[in-house]
Amino acid sequence: MAKIAVLGAGYVGLTTAACLASMGHDVVCGDSNKEKIAQLSRCSVSIFEDGLQELVSSGFRNKNLAFVGSVVDAVRSSEFIFLCLPTPESSDGSADTSIIESVAKEISPYLSPRSVIVNKSTLPVGSVGIVQDCIQRRDVHVVSNPEFLREGSAINDFLHPDRIVIGSDNTYAAQRVAQIYAPLGVKILITDATSAETIKYAANAFLAARLSFVNALASVCEAVGAKLSDVMEGVSSDSRIGTHFMQPGPGWGGSCFPKDTKALLKIAQDSGYDFELLAGVISSNERQFDHIAGRIIAEAKSVSDRPTVAIWGLTFKAGTDDLRESPSLKIISRLTKSGLSIQTYDPTQVDVKSRNQQTTNFETALAACKDAHLLAVLTEWSEFSEIDPNLVAAQMRSLFVFDGRNVLNKQLWNNAGFTYKGIGER
Ligand code: UGA
Numbered sequence: 001m002a003k004i005a006v007l008g009a010g011y012v013g014l015t016t017a018a019c020l021a022s023m024g025h026d027v028v029c030g031d032s033n034k035e036k037i038a039q040l041s042r043c044s045v046s047i048f049e050d051g052l053q054e055l056v057s058s059g060f061r062n063k064n065l066a067f068v069g070s071v072v073d074a075v076r077s078s079e080f081i082f083l084c085l086p087t088p089e090s091s092d093g094s095a096d097t098s099i100i101e102s103v104a105k106e107i108s109p110y111l112s113p114r115s116v117i118v119n120k121s122t123l124p125v126g127s128v129g130i131v132q133d134c135i136q137r138r139d140v141h142v143v144s145n146p147e148f149l150r151e152g153s154a155i156n157d158f159l160h161p162d163r164i165v166i167g168s169d170n171t172y173a174a175q176r177v178a179q180i181y182a183p184l185g186v187k188i189l190i191t192d193a194t195s196a197e198t199i200k201y202a203a204n205a206f207l208a209a210r211l212s213f214v215n216a217l218a219s220v221c222e223a224v225g226a227k228l229s230d231v232m233e234g235v236s237s238d239s240r241i242g243t244h245f246m247q248p249g250p251g252w253g254g255s256c257f258p259k260d261t262k263a264l265l266k267i268a269q270d271s272g273y274d275f276e277l278l279a280g281v282i283s284s285n286e287r288q289f290d291h292i293a294g295r296i297i298a299e300a301k302s303v304s305d306r307p308t309v310a311i312w313g314l315t316f317k318a319g320t321d322d323l324r325e326s327p328s329l330k331i332i333s334r335l336t337k338s339g340l341s342i343q344t345y346d347p348t349q350v351d352v353k354s355r356n357q358q359t360t361n362f363e364t365a366l367a368a369c370k371d372a373h374l375l376a377v378l379t380e381w382s383e384f385s386e387i388d389p390n391l392v393a394a395q396m397r398s399l400f401v402f403d404g405r406n407v408l409n410k411q412l413w414n415n416a417g418f419t420y421k422g423i424g425e426r
Contacts, residue, residue, distance in 0.1 A: 167196020
């Protein structure tokens with residue numbers, strides 16, 4: 001089993017560290033945020049991720065997972081160093097690699113001979129070379145090994161991946177990294193560094209394009225009067241297309257798709273290719289926020305001059321407390337600009353006030369509906385489809401529900417007296 005340092009204790013770093021430890025590797029996770037490390041050293045995980053606390057606890061019990069407040073201390077005797085550090089979006093849309101570069105320079109003198117650096121964070125094409133230049137060591141190789149972890153199912157995605165991608169111009173280093181994952185018994189694709197880095201952006205951009213296509217198709221169905229659910233069933237029954245990642249919604253968000261689509265657009269542009277199709281995918285997602293907000297505003301204003309709208313779901317998807325680039329928040333800000341009063345509920349009780357949203361938050365789904373003229377569902381939490389619509393009806397001033405994730409049972413809501421409208425439905 002390998003001795004591994006994971007640098008960065010965020011979503012990706014902590015999941016990577018806990019999963020590698022669960023596979024039997026000896027893992028130390030380093031982060032310069034002393035407060036975060038102090039908490040993790042008490043075996044307390046503050047990140048909302050299904051199963052993560054349990055996995056960290058079992059790493060503690062098995063004594064093969066430790067946390068240190070210094071990246072230098074983490075790397076001293078490690079054979080592999082996984083970089084799981086933030087790459088925020090720069091003003092021009094590209095990924096900012098300054099944190100990775102400064103950490104690579106900092107750890108360089110302390111790296112063991114023949115150790116391998118593994119770029120796990122999503123990094124621009126060419127980053128393996130950039131990190132190699134930063135460390136200035138001939139005996140240490142750098143490998144790209146992009147993550148494909150969805151928030152909410154990150155542990156399952158790590159331990160049961162569809163594939164593992166390893167990219168390096170040094171085959172021996174790539175094969176050593178492949179050995180780490182051998183116990184998983186899954187497909188491992190070894191390629192050159194540039195191709196591995198491109199695969200990560202291509203996968204996220206392709207998935208985003210698929211969703212934008214579905215959402216645009218929903219608008220076509222609304223326009224021509226076709227039934228979206230039947231159209232999707234007919235389309236996805238073609239095995240070349242399939243059923244995954246086809247759920248219509250208020251637009252895609254999160255910490256990855258918006259950032260990575262823009263970064264790939266910039267990478268292509270800088271290399272002389274005008275990726276017009278991807279630009280269309282990004283702008284079509286913005287239009288989806290406008291479209292959904294427009295539908296809610298039109299319906300609400302048809303009932304009252306000063307409508308109150310109840311919103312169920314604030315996070316960018318179910319299974320996370322993450323509000324980054326949340327479609328729900330983008331829609332809410334359009335609604336408040338149009339003068340609508342907003343009452344919100346989210347199962348995670350996330351605080352949106354800190355995001356300058358003019359809303360009133362409630363502790364239960366029913367309480368958020370009190371005296372509202374319209375209810376809009378913007379995140380697909382399973383709790384919402386389990387609520388009795390008759391109880392909701394008793395709270396509201398007028399009975400209109402807009403299902404922005406197509407998760408409610410239309411028949412039940414109609415039976416409770418609601419006018420129900422979903423995505424892809426006039
Ligand atoms: C995404 C990718 O799915 C991961 O493979 C990748 O590793 C990760 O980004 C990353 O780059 O780190 P994540 O951002 O956690 O994962 O979320 P997704 O589950 O992909 O959802 C993204 C957005 O698409 C959400 O707003 C979600 O609600 C929306 N979505 C997803 C739909 O509207 N419909 C669907 O059918 C699926």
